[in-house]
Structure formats: C-alpha cells, structure tokens
Amino acid sequence: MPQRIWMIMWKEFIQIMRDARMLVVVIALPVLMLVLYGYAINFDVKHLPLAIYDQDRSQASRALISAFAQSEYFTMVAWLHNNPQVTQALDRGQAKVVLVIPTTYSADLAAGQTTAVQVLVDGSDATTASTAIGYAQAMVQQHSAQIAVQALQGAGVNTSGVSLPVDNRVRYWYNPELKSTNFIIPGLIAVILMMLATLLTSMTVVRERERGTIESLIVSPVMPVELMLGKLIPYVLIAFFDVMLVMVASVLLFHIPLVGSPVLVLALSGIFLTAALGIGLLISTVATSQQFAMTVAVMATQLPSVLMSGFLFPINSMPPKVQLLTLLIPATHFIKILRAVFLKGSGFADLWQPTLFLLLIGGVMLGLSALRFKKKV
Amino acid sequence: MMHTEVPLAVEVTDLVKRFGAFTAVDHISFTVPKGEIFGFLGPNGAGKSTTIRMLCGILVPTAGSGRVAGFDVVTESERIKTRIGYMSQKFSLYEDLTVEENIEFYGGVYGVSRHKLAERKQWILEMANLTERRTSLTGELAMGWKQRLALGCAIVHEPEILFLDEPTAGVDPISRRTFWDLIYDVAGQGVTVFVTTHYMDEAEHCDRLAMIYNGQLIALGSPQALKDRTVSGVLLDIQAQPAMAALEALEEAPGVTDVTIFGSALHVIVETADAIPSLRDYLTARQITVTALEPILPSLEDAFVALIEQADQQAAMGKE
Numbered sequence: 001m002p003q004r005i006w007m008i009m010w011k012e013f014i015q016i017m018r019d020a021r022m023l024v025v026v027i028a029l030p031v032l033m034l035v036l037y038g039y040a041i042n043f044d045v046k047h048l049p050l051a052i053y054d055q056d057r058s059q060a061s062r063a064l065i066s067a068f069a070q071s072e073y074f075t076m077v078a079w080l081h082n083n084p085q086v087t088q089a090l091d092r093g094q095a096k097v098v099l100v101i102p103t104t105y106s107a108d109l110a111a112g113q114t115t116a117v118q119v120l121v122d123g124s125d126a127t128t129a130s131t132a133i134g135y136a137q138a139m140v141q142q143h144s145a146q147i148a149v150q151a152l153q154g155a156g157v158n159t160s161g162v163s164l165p166v167d168n169r170v171r172y173w174y175n176p177e178l179k180s181t182n183f184i185i186p187g188l189i190a191v192i193l194m195m196l197a198t199l200l201t202s203m204t205v206v207r208e209r210e211r212g213t214i215e216s217l218i219v220s221p222v223m224p225v226e227l228m229l230g231k232l233i234p235y236v237l238i239a240f241f242d243v244m245l246v247m248v249a250s251v252l253l254f255h256i257p258l259v260g261s262p263v264l265v266l267a268l269s270g271i272f273l274t275a276a277l278g279i280g281l282l283i284s285t286v287a288t289s290q291q292f293a294m295t296v297a298v299m300a301t302q303l304p305s306v307l308m309s310g311f312l313f314p315i316n317s318m319p320p321k322v323q324l325l326t327l328l329i330p331a332t333h334f335i336k337i338l339r340a341v342f343l344k345g346s347g348f349a350d351l352w353q354p355t356l357f358l359l360l361i362g363g364v365m366l367g368l369s370a371l372r373f374k375k376k377v
Numbered sequence: 378m379m380h381t382e383v384p385l386a387v388e389v390t391d392l393v394k395r396f397g398a399f400t401a402v403d404h405i406s407f408t409v410p411k412g413e414i415f416g417f418l419g420p421n422g423a424g425k426s427t428t429i430r431m432l433c434g435i436l437v438p439t440a441g442s443g444r445v446a447g448f449d450v451v452t453e454s455e456r457i458k459t460r461i462g463y464m465s466q467k468f469s470l471y472e473d474l475t476v477e478e479n480i481e482f483y484g485g486v487y488g489v490s491r492h493k494l495a496e497r498k499q500w501i502l503e504m505a506n507l508t509e510r511r512t513s514l515t516g517e518l519a520m521g522w523k524q525r526l527a528l529g530c531a532i533v534h535e536p537e538i539l540f541l542d543e544p545t546a547g548v549d550p551i552s553r554r555t556f557w558d559l560i561y562d563v564a565g566q567g568v569t570v571f572v573t574t575h576y577m578d579e580a581e582h583c584d585r586l587a588m589i590y591n592g593q594l595i596a597l598g599s600p601q602a603l604k605d606r607t608v609s610g611v612l613l614d615i616q617a618q619p620a621m622a623a624l625e626a627l628e629e630a631p632g633v634t635d636v637t638i639f640g641s642a643l644h645v646i647v648e649t650a651d652a653i654p655s656l657r658d659y660l661t662a663r664q665i666t667v668t669a670l671e672p673i674l675p676s677l678e679d680a681f682v683a684l685i686e687q688a689d690q691q692a693a694m695g696k697e
C-alpha cells in the first residue's frame with residue numbers, strides 16, 4: 001500500500017482515538033440503539049386482554065372460555081354482563097378482544113346445530129387486531145372440532161380410527177416459534193450499523209474543510225482516491241468492532257440463533273460497511289458543515305433503511321417501482337444476508353447477489369467521493 | 378519567445394479569477410526568478426490569497442496562465458506539488474496531533490524517506506525552537522510557535538519554491554522578527570520564497586514586491602525602486618496644530634501635490650524643496666502652529682498610499 005495512504009490512516013486513527021465524542025458514538029450509541037429498538041419493536045401478540053360476556057352460562061360455554069383463557073395469547077381481564085359493558089370495555093381499552101357467547105349456545109350444540117360466537121376486536125391497532133382475529137378463529141375452530149368428535153363418540157361411533165379429515169397445520173420454517181425478535185434483530189443490526197457507519201465518515205472531510213487542513217492536503221501529492229481510502233479504512237476497522245459488538249449483544253440480549261457461519265457474517269459485513277462508509281464519505285465531500293453532514297447522514301440512512309429495506313415492511317408488497325429503489329439501499333441487501341445467515345444458515349452460494357449489490361454501491365460511492373473531492377475545494 | 382537567463386520560479390500571464398460576477402484577480406502578469414524573496418503586498422480583499430491558491434493548484438484560474446517551477450498550474454499540477462511548499466493564511470496543521478506527529482505526517486505524505494525524515498524532523502524542531510515541545514498537542518501552542526511549526530511542515534520535503542500566505546498574521550512583533558529570520562535562512566538555501574503580507578516593514582525585507590489592489594497589479598519592483606518611482610517631488614513630514622485646519626490649508630497651498638494623514642503627522646508632497654520656507658509662513662499666517670516640518674525619505678507606506686490613490690483616480694476616470 002502506498003505510503004501516503006498509510007500516513008492518512010495513521011493520522012486518522014490518532015485523531016479518532018483522541019476524540020472523546022467519537023468513542024461515545026462508536027461504543028455507546030450502537031448498544032443503546034439495539035436495546036431501545038430491540039425491546040420496543042415487538043410484533044408478537046401475546047396476553048391480549050380478553051373480556052367475556054357469557055349469556056349462556058352453561059357447561060358448554062365454560063368449556064369454550066377455558067380454552068381461550070388457557071392459551072397464552074389471551075389473558076382474561078373481565079366478566080361482562082350486558083351490551084353497554086361490552087362497548088365500554090373496548091372503548092376504555094380495558095380489553096382488546098371481547099368474546100360474546102349467545103344464550104342459545106349450549107342449546108344449539110345439544111340439538112346438533114351450528115352455532116355462532118361473536119368475537120369483537122379493537123381494530124384501532126390493525127396489526128394486533130388481525131393477529132388477534134387469527135388466534136381467535138383458530139381457537140374456535142379447534143374447539144368446535146373437539147366438540148364434533150365428542151358428539152360422534154356420544155353417538156356410539158368409535159372414533160379411535162377417525163381423525164379430522166384435514167389437519168390444517170402450518171409449519172414455519174427457520175423461525176419455528178415465530179418469534180418476531182428473530183426477524184427484527186438481524187434487520188435492526190443492519191439499520192444500526194448503517195447509521196453508525198455513515199455517521200462516522202460523514203464528518204471526516206467536512207471537518208478538514210472547517211478547520212482549513214484541507215488546503216494542506218490539496219497542495220500535497222496525495223491523490224483524491226488515496227485520501228478517500230486512507231480515511232475509509234480506519235473506519236472500516238472501527239465499524240468492524242461495532243459489528244461484533246452489536247452481534248454479540250444481539251445473541252446475548254435477544255437470544256437470536258446464529259445458525260450459519262460467523263465468519264461469513266463478518267466477511268459480508270465488511271463489504272456492507274464499505275458501502276455505508278462510502279455514502280458517509282460522499283456526504284462529507286458535499287456538506288458545508290459538520291452539523292449539516294451529521295443531519296444528512298442520519299436522515300439519509302435512517303428513513304430508507306427503516307422503511308424501505310424490508311426491515312419492517314416486506315419489500316414484496318411494495319409497488320414495483322419502489323421495489324427497484326430498495327435495491328439502492330445497502331441495508332436491503334445486508335438485511336437479506338443477515339436474516340439468511342442467522343436464521344437459515346445460508347452459505348455464500350445463496351448470497352452472492354446481495355453481496356454483489358453491496359460491492360457495487362460501495363465502489364460507486366468511493367468513486368463519486370473521490371471525483372467530488374477533486375472538483376470542489 | 379526568448380528564454381531568460383535566470384530560470385523562472387513563477388511565471389504568471391494575464392491571470393484572472395472570477396467568483397461569479399466578481400473578479401478577484403484581474404489580468405495580472407509577473408515573473409519571479411529563482412532564489413528571490415518575492416513579496417505580494419495588498420490590502421484586505423486585494424486578491425493575494427486567490428493568486429497564491431491558483432499557483433498552488435487549489436483554485437483553477439478563470440483565464441490566463443501560470444507556471445510554477447516550469448510547469449503549468451492547470452495541466453501539470455501533479456508535478457508542481459512535490460516542488461512547492463505552501464503555508465495557508467488560515468492555520469492548517471492538525472491541532473489534535475502533536476508537534477512531532479504533524480511533521481511526520483506531512484513528511485510521510487510528501488514521500489520523505491524514513492531515514493531522511495528523522496533528520497528533517499530534528500532540523501525543523503531546532504529551527505522552530507520546538508524541541509522541548511515536540512510531544513505537545515499542536516492546538517496548545519501559542520500562535521508564534523504554531524506559525525513556525527507550519528513553516529517547518531511546509532518545508533519538510535525541501536521544496537524549491539515556498540508559498541507563504543500572510544505567515545505572520547496575528548503574531549507578536551518579536552515572533553514576527555524570528556519568523557523573518559527563518560525566511561531568510563530558507564531563502565539562503567536557495568529556496569524561492571513567495572510571501573504575501575500587508576505589513577510594510579515585512580515588505581521591506583523582500584527582494585521585489587508586487588503591489589496588488591482590487592485584483593489588479595498596480596506596481597512591481599524592488600522596495601527602493603517603488604519608493605523612488607512613485608513619490609515624485611519632495612516628501613515632507615509636518616506636525617501642526619490644529620491638525621484638521623492644517624490638512625485643509627495644505628490641500629490648498631501652492632506647490633503642494635498631495636497631503637495624507639500619517640499617524641499624528643501629515644505627509645505632504647511638494648514639487649521642489651524650494652517651497653519649504655514659504656510653506657511654513659503659509660501655515661503660520663493661518664494661525665496654525667507648526668511644531669515640525671522636515672523633508673523625509675518616502676517609506677513604502679507612502680508609496681503604497683500614493684499608488685492606491687492613483688489607482689482609485691484611474692478607476693474613477695474610467696467610470697466617467
């Protein structure tokens with residue numbers, strides 16, 4: 001490596017080590033973000049507050065209620081006795097779900113007729129509501145199947161060889177418990193590293209401009225590409241430290257499995273970091289002040305990587321044009337990689353495509369930064 | 378085109394720099410032979426830094442051409458870089474690096490070999506009197522030391538030509554003296570020094586001066602030649618009370634070509650020395666007390682003021 005790149009790396013390292021603020025950003029920020037986001041974002045719907053209006057008050061209705069109450073998805077919070085109370089419980093948010101069992105419930109069942117129960121769900125939180133409806137439907141179905149079997153037995157039919165004709169059993173691969181943290185955390189790692197890496201480099205060139213040191217560099221024989229590389233490499237190393245920090249913290253705090261190869265994760269992280277740091281560098285060559293650079297870095301990375309990378313919202317359900325746009329976001333590719341390696345244990349053979357995209361983004365960013373630096377002083 | 382005997386360190390032809398509609402440097406031409414201490418003198422905003430920055434490859438000229446060490450500043454800037462040293466007007470070393478680290482950084486960036494660098498570092502530390510402070514953070518140094526370190530870093534790679542942009546701005550007079558001693562040292566080693574300043578006493582130290590005003594070159598020559606050429610007639614230093622009345626009276630007085638306020642005194646140019654006795658009588662007759670009135674040799678400042686007045690008059694006439 002040319003001596004000039006070495007010198008810039010060396011200088012940059014000393015400066016980072018002497019900057020207390022920088023150390024806070026490098027060490028405290030990622031862990032803080034991981035903990036805050038990690039605990040805040042949770043799509044698992046468990047222990048939904050459930051209220052019951054049992055108009056029937058029979059043995060049959062109690063059996064259905066206990067089926068609900070025993071599941072971990074619902075927690076009984078109230079017994080209701082009339083319709084106004086039902087409205088009130090939902091309005092006040094005391095309950096998210098109300099199960100109403102009609103007076104004819106046990107009679108209908110005894111007569112071998114189809115009966116209906118009513119499940120009222122607070123729809124103001126659409127995600128939770130749809131999950132709750134799903135759970136409730138499943139519970140009711142299961143319960144009615146049991147009743148059907150019992151009825152047959154009661155009629156003297158030998159059911160030992162009989163099972164329900166279709167056993168609808170969905171099995172989730174890769175994330176058997178459907179823990180949303182398993183899905184969220186790898187994405188979160190990408191979001192955090194994206195912001196951090198961009199932030200790190202975004203200030204490095206503007207700082208030289210603000211302090212006037214840029215002129216000494218321009219008149220020196222340092223080539224723009226050498227300067228950009230010399231500035232980039234120390235941050236790649238520092239960001240690598242953060243990769244490990246965040247990943248170890250994720251495994252320890254959120255117990256997400258790392259099925260695949262840790263070495264592969266690290267290697268591909270390096271490529272991702274180059275892209276993210278490259279974006280920071282480009283921002284830095286354009287920005288007029290450190291303040292401005294920081295703001296742009298946070299805006300430019302947070303919004304796209306949270307909203308458009310597939311972190312929270314599936315890319316498949318976006319309009320086709322937006323889907324193309326998501327390819328420009330490094331986090332999109334890195335999230336793909338992380339989820340695949342962490343949860344599926346995928347190898348490089350499955351991941352060359354996102355890797356290639358990351359390489360492309362990184363190369364373009366670095367090139368643009370060097371060009372931009374040359375033109376504008 | 379004929380080639381001059383002495384090789385040129387700097388050669389500027391019709392150089393122009395515009396920022397939008399504003400012309401910061403307006404068709405200036407001059408040459409600097411090798412080994413000279415060349416001063417670039419001008420008031421704030423005259424275009425000194427802009428010119429130097431074009432020569433060092435920081436800014437691209439709008440028009441005209443410049444050659445440094447024989448290379449074109451636009452097309453061959455890479456070849457110029459290792460041959461020049463530059464000290465910018467704004468302090469531009471890393472304040473969070475130590476004295477030694479700054480020297481090592483710039484030495485390394487300029488490709489000075491490890492062995493040579495150790496030697497240069499030693500020399501710079503001694504020259505700048507910073508040996509004891511070698512491990513201090515640069516930001517903690519007083520301005521005078523910082524400037525000397527900046528000079529050291531600018532010459533760590535032993536450039537042929539050294540560009541100094543107001544190297545002594547904001548430095549106390551003693552440090553300025555020391556700094557100029559260093560400049561002489563460097564020049565003594567055969568380095569061409571191109572230095573901007575607006576201190577007249579510093580300008581006197583230069584072999585040759587270019588005076589620049591509103592982006593235009595208004596005079597070029599040795600300090601002595603500039604003084605002789607610009608001030609035609611005899612320069613008088615007059616101390617008189619009340620000063621305002623004296624100023625007004627002198628402007629009307631016969632034989633007087635120019636009056637300027639110069640500290641507490643007035644500098645007056647008369648056509649010949651014969652006018653001196655009658656001038657004293659002229660003032661006394663107007664109830665003005667004359668405490669001193671004597672011919673003096675024009676200073677560089679007198680020359681500078683006279684040149685700027687001429688330039689302003691010409692500009693005014695050009696507008697009419």
Ligand SMILES: Nc1ncnc2c1ncn2[C@@H]1O[C@H](COP(=O)(O)OP(=O)(O)OP(=O)(O)O)[C@@H](O)[C@H]1O
Nearest residue numbers: 396401419420421422423424425426427428466575
């Ligand atoms: N990048 C720029 N954009 C616009 N105007 C500029 C720029 N750089 C310099 N100028 C203007 O050009 C003029 C000349 O500036 P320059 O810095 O060359 O002056 P100077 O002679 O060095 O003055 P000083 O003694 O204050 O350093 C000034 O009016 C300045 O405002």
Ligand SMILES: [Mg+2]
Nearest residue numbers: 425426427466
């Ligand atoms: Mg200047």
